[in-house]
Amino acid sequence: MKTPIAALGGILALALGGAALADYPERAITLIVPYSPGGGGDTVARIVADRLAAELGQTINVVNRQGAGGEIGIAEMAAADADGYTLGVFGYPDNFVLSQTRETEFGGDSFEYLASFDAMPMGIFASPASAFSSLDALKEYGEANPGALVVGQSGALGLLNILAFADGLGIEVTPLNYGGGGELMNGLLGNHIDLASTSSMSHDNIVGAGGAPIGFAAGDRMAMFPDVPTFEEQGLPLDMGVSRVLVAPAGIPSDVRERLVAALDAISGDADMIARFETASLPYRYLGADATAEMVARSNAAYAEVIERNAEHFQQ
Known part of the structure; x- marks a missing residue:
């Protein structure tokens, strides 16, 4: 009895490690935002989701999971399956400060940082x-x-x-x-x-x-508000702000990570997307995966010192 051609195709796909069976993404992606609709983090998530969905060729559903200063939604991101079908956008360093000052279900190694989009x-x-x-x-x-x-x-x-x-x-x-x-x-x-x-x-x-x-x-005056001095100009070297980051749960497959990183890099210079940031009064600044991870590591070290010196202020 001859083996059907379809069966041969399936055997070949398995022999090739399953590569012919699935190309990420095959279905819709959920993007969790740990804040209420309409705020800065939600706005960034929706702007990026629209353009990223077109690049990936799949729907991206933005879901708001607000509460507890962002802790509820960030915990849900961390606990999601690490398959690339649940991502998140939050304002760094919310996750770090929360994990350092509360008993949280996530920590410093809970996420894979894929990109950041602004600097406020x-x-x-x-x-x-x-x-x-x-x-x-x-x-x-x-x-x-x-x-x-x-x-x-x-x-x-x-x-x-x-x-x-x-x-x-x-x-x-x-x-x-x-x-x-x-x-x-x-x-x-x-x-x-x-x-x-x-x-x-x-x-x-x-x-x-x-x-x-x-x-x-900030290190430099904002182009958006050129008349506002920095603290550093006034003698206080302090650099602290919000960067909206796009993350995946730690442990996503390397090929899925590469696909997402490549897609985010590809859309980073999109003129229409950048214009939407400017319309929303959001200062656009794109950092890719490696640069975002470096920024997070550097900032975590600086923030940890301040938290340690002032631990009593964070007690609930």
């Missing part, structure tokens, strides 16, 4: 009623009035920025936690706090309501 430095903003306009003024007041400066924040990175800021100036401040970015803005613009620690994305809303930026924690 953290800033310190003064309330409309504040008389402060520079680091020198804050330092002088803080030295004379330990703990009197109340600085609001709405997340682990915001607190980390406050602590690094206070450490650098050699002053004591009082951090105040808000449940979300909207509450933080109400607190600042209602003059209930002196300062707010938040990303550069808040600039327009704060300035439009009468508040003012003291500076950004």
